[in-house]
Amino acid sequence: xxxxxxxxxxxxxxxxxxxxxxxxxxxxxxxxxxxxxxxxxxxxxxxxxxxxxxxxxxxxxxxxxxxxxxxxxxxxxxxxxxxxxxxxxxxxxxxxxxxxxxxxxxxxxxxxxxxxxxxxxxxxxxxxxxxxxxxxxxxxxxxxxxxxxxxxxxxxxxxxxxxxxxxxxxxxxxxxxxxxxxxxxxxxxxxxxxxxxxxxxxxxxxxxxxxxxxxxxxxxxxxxxxxxxxxxxxxxxxxxxxxxxxxxxxxxxxxxxxxxxxxxxxxxxxxxxxxxxxxxxxxxxxxxxxxxxxxxxxxxxxxxxxxxxxxxxxxxxxxxxxxxxxxxxxxx
Amino acid sequence: xxxxxxxxxxxxxxxxxxxxxxxxxxxxxxxxxxxxxxxxxxxxxxxxxxxxxxxxxxxxxxxxxxxxxxxxxxxxxxxxxxxxxxxxxxxxxxxxxxxxxxxxxxxxxxxxxxxxxxxxxxxxxxxxxxxxxxxxxxxxxxxxxxxxxxxxxxxxxxxxxxxxxxxxxxxxxxxxxxxxxxxxxxxxxxxxxxxxxxxxxxxxxxxxxxxxxxxxxxxxxxxxxxxxxxxxxxxxxxxxxxxxxxxxxxxxxxxxxxxxxxxxxxxxxxxxxxxxxxxxxxxxxxxxxxxxxxxxxxxxxxxxxxxxxxxxxxxxxxxxxxxxxxxxxxxxxxxxxxxxxxxxxxxxxx
Ligand SMILES: Cc1ncc(C[n+]2csc(CCOP(=O)(O)OP(=O)(O)O)c2C)c(N)n1
Numbered sequence: 001x002x003x004x005x006x007x008x009x010x011x012x013x014x015x016x017x018x019x020x021x022x023x024x025x026x027x028x029x030x031x032x033x034x035x036x037x038x039x040x041x042x043x044x045x046x047x048x049x050x051x052x053x054x055x056x057x058x059x060x061x062x063x064x065x066x067x068x069x070x071x072x073x074x075x076x077x078x079x080x081x082x083x084x085x086x087x088x089x090x091x092x093x094x095x096x097x098x099x100x101x102x103x104x105x106x107x108x109x110x111x112x113x114x115x116x117x118x119x120x121x122x123x124x125x126x127x128x129x130x131x132x133x134x135x136x137x138x139x140x141x142x143x144x145x146x147x148x149x150x151x152x153x154x155x156x157x158x159x160x161x162x163x164x165x166x167x168x169x170x171x172x173x174x175x176x177x178x179x180x181x182x183x184x185x186x187x188x189x190x191x192x193x194x195x196x197x198x199x200x201x202x203x204x205x206x207x208x209x210x211x212x213x214x215x216x217x218x219x220x221x222x223x224x225x226x227x228x229x230x231x232x233x234x235x236x237x238x239x240x241x242x243x244x245x246x247x248x249x250x251x252x253x254x255x256x257x258x259x260x261x262x263x264x265x266x267x268x269x270x271x272x273x274x275x276x277x278x279x280x281x282x283x284x285x286x287x288x289x290x291x292x293x294x295x296x297x298x299x300x301x302x303x304x305x306x307x308x309x310x311x312x313x314x315x316x317x318x319x320x321x322x323x324x325x326x327x328x329x330x331x332x
Numbered sequence: 333x334x335x336x337x338x339x340x341x342x343x344x345x346x347x348x349x350x351x352x353x354x355x356x357x358x359x360x361x362x363x364x365x366x367x368x369x370x371x372x373x374x375x376x377x378x379x380x381x382x383x384x385x386x387x388x389x390x391x392x393x394x395x396x397x398x399x400x401x402x403x404x405x406x407x408x409x410x411x412x413x414x415x416x417x418x419x420x421x422x423x424x425x426x427x428x429x430x431x432x433x434x435x436x437x438x439x440x441x442x443x444x445x446x447x448x449x450x451x452x453x454x455x456x457x458x459x460x461x462x463x464x465x466x467x468x469x470x471x472x473x474x475x476x477x478x479x480x481x482x483x484x485x486x487x488x489x490x491x492x493x494x495x496x497x498x499x500x501x502x503x504x505x506x507x508x509x510x511x512x513x514x515x516x517x518x519x520x521x522x523x524x525x526x527x528x529x530x531x532x533x534x535x536x537x538x539x540x541x542x543x544x545x546x547x548x549x550x551x552x553x554x555x556x557x558x559x560x561x562x563x564x565x566x567x568x569x570x571x572x573x574x575x576x577x578x579x580x581x582x583x584x585x586x587x588x589x590x591x592x593x594x595x596x597x598x599x600x601x602x603x604x605x606x607x608x609x610x611x612x613x614x615x616x617x618x619x620x621x622x623x624x625x626x627x628x629x630x631x632x633x634x635x636x637x638x639x640x641x642x643x644x645x646x647x648x649x650x651x652x653x654x655x656x657x658x659x660x661x662x663x664x665x666x667x668x669x670x671x672x673x674x675x676x677x678x679x680x681x682x
Contacts, residue, residue: 033490059490065520070479070513077483077497080468081418083490085483100510104473105480112470113461114452115674149675149682173677201681248681 015185017162018048022086025170026056029084032170035062035071036088036124045090046126046185072098072123076106076175079121084170089125092141092179106175107150118173122166128181128219128269129317135305138313140269142179142218143276146246152176153247154200155218159189161244164198172200181219181269200245203253209239212330213257215280216267217243220318224267227323236331246276254280255288262293263330267318272300297326363636366627367645369411369568370637373403373624374649376427379436382653383426383443383457387603391661392443395472396457399427401566401598404623405530406431408571409498409591412526412579416466418497420481423458423472424530424597428500434462440656446663453666454674474535475501475508478527482514485523485588496582498526504535507543515556515588522587526578527553529592530565536601537609553590565593566621569630596621 012020025032034049040063043050053061064071068089075087089095095102102123109117129138146153152174156162162180169176206221207228216224221242228238241257243250258264264284268277281296302316380400386392399406402424410431413419421428429439434450442449443457451461451470459470468484471477481499488495505511506529518525529549533540540547553560559581563574571593578589596618600607631637675682 065513065516067513067517069510070482070517073476073479073510073514074483074486074517077420077468077480077485078487078490079483080480081484081487083487100473100476101479104476105471109461109469110677111674112451112455112459113463113674114449114454116451116461116463117468118677152676 011188011190012159012163013185014159014162014180014187014189015046015048017159017191018166018180019050019052021163021166022049022052023055025086025166026052026060029170031082031084032086033060033062033083034086034088035064035075037064037066037090039063039088044088046180046182048185049088068094068097069101073101073105075121075123076101076109076119079119079175080109080117084120086122086124086166086170089123091137091182092125092127093136093139095123095125095141102145102151102175102177103148107148110174111150119175120170120173122169122176122178124178124180126182127179128183129301129306129313130183130219132308132310132313134308138306140301142246143268143270143274143279145177146249146276146279148247150174151247152200152245154178154245155243156180157184157218157221157242157244158206159187160192160195161198163191164195165200168198168200179218183219184222187222201248201250203241203243203245203250205239205253205257206242207238207240209237209261211237211261212263212265212327213239213241213254213261214265214267214323214327215241215243215254215257217246218269220267220269223318223320224323226320227327230320230324231327236327238327249279249283251283251287254284255291258284258288259291262291264292265297265299265323265326265330267299267323269301269318271303272298273303275300294330294332297330299323299326359636363631366569366631366636367641369407369572370624370627370631371645371649372407372410372431373568373627374645375436375652376403376406376430377624378649378653379430379439379656380426382657384603386443386657392457394456394458395423396443396603397424397601398597398599399424401618401622402530402532402595403427404568404571404626405528405565405593405595406500408568409500409528409575411572412575413496413498416493416495417579418466418468418481418484418495420468420477420484420497420499421460421470422474422477422501422505423470424502425460425470425500426457429460429462429467432462432465432467434460434465434467436652436656437659438462440653441660441663444660444663445665446660447666448659448663452674475505475510477501478505478510478514482518482523482525485518485525486521489521489523494583496524496526496579498528498579500528500530502535503529503531503533503540503549504538504543505529506549507535515553515558515590518588519556519558522585524582524585525588526575526582527588527590528575529553529590530595531592532595532597534597534601534610536605539609550590550592553592558588558590559586560590560592562592562594565595566623566626568623568627598622
């Protein structure tokens, strides 16, 4: 316990923060268990659950066969049966094999049963590109999940959110899908010692600014902050809003920011067509049209299956340089 | 019949369970039990016949899948389950719900889409739920309930509860990956799961032989390492005996069991189906094996049922269904202002 405390206040990585959150949840509630492909003996495909098998045993750190639909569905059933399962899916690409269970069961059972059946499951999965893994390991489909009523969709981007969102997600009586961007696992940060819980409903202003609102989430946050830093050298004062949750979407924080800066740039690693950035732009247009001094700008992935070659992948993805360019267009 | 299990031999043939004459006190319990089975089957049959009328009268809408002909499976299996067990079902679940004890009134009100329906009008015929009776629906994605059922069984397994989760599904569902993923997972983890495959020989219009390369379903299930066998799904007593044996073994820690009930639906797949893929002769042949007639005949032969008792039974059931329909007609609708209720547990959060 003391060791955990000490670690919490020290510098930590996103990966370690997630692990600390899992450990705390497993210690605090014996209904909590983790299951997924290679979460146990392998230590998690991305090393998140390393060491948990030794501490909690194979019943609670449960390696599953490669059967996304069955083990996600089993997680949903276990949640109905009174457990608090945390199910890990290696990447969002593979989650499509379990989409039936997530959408047709987890998201709908409460409603179809007229309020009788809660599904308190947390489904964690990796998302995003940037590691040259090509098209079947690199997509950002979180906006698809954000489309579905009945789900809560979280995108932790900081070590604090990585550390604390899981506990809040497990407290939620509804299904929560938690997206961890693959490029964040090694990111380091200092945990806020004062924080021991985080809300899930509100976006956060990660960097206050007066000239333009850059609205983003997850793996694009570090890029947006880097772009803001670069622009500050040129006297452009960028505010960076981290959405944190894609469903529900905290319009209020976004609109309040845009009302101050009068300019919006949305950064989203999903494809532009039918994206969450399109949804946010629409909400700004619906609710804050007269606050705007310039058209909303969007920085999204190019409409291409993610390529392998480094220069192609980089060109396909939002980058600090493309964010800088979009901000310059907005403030021109 | 096809005892493909590594376990004990198949269920007793129906003939060997022929009831003996009642009359003396000793045989009353058996007679009462059989009468209760007959009553349940009759309730399901008459309930659905009424649904057809109400559908024609446009009181009930949507997809309605009738269970007529298959009643012996739900009723027989139901005998093997206890209150604390769980049932996961499909869109053809009126029979499962009624056999589970969900009141006819709550089911009928759901068909009407009323506030008193067992899913408060959100589910309709295909999505009946009753959390209190551990009846987990009502799944209209073919095979979608199988992983859920494994999860309910997993929860029991992890908490050391001696409960059984029973999952009903069809021969069509057996061709889905979710069946095979679930069978593997359940056998791997030795989950307390009773898989009941209602093989009515058709998945909509596709016959068994046109959907399965190997039509011996129990044999294939046994290949996952679970006891598996086939039973005559038109004989409620045979189904009961087989289900009891399976459920007791599951309860005792024997891991998942697979039971194939060979049955037949007398009606079309759904109310929209013109039923062009089966010849009339085949349907007529199966109707001679009507599970209600089967039990009634056996009881009459044994002298434990006569015209008077049968008439009384019909009247009781009709009264129950009349009351259900009247209550459903009179029940309030869910207000449209409640449209967004039950999307999330926190009202208004979408
Ligand atoms: C995943 C999926 N595919 C297709 C359908 C359409 N469909 C509904 S019922 C059905 C046939 C299923 O047959 P079976 O599992 O044997 O059950 P039965 O209807 O015979 O009880 C089909 C194809 C569906 N509901 N879900």
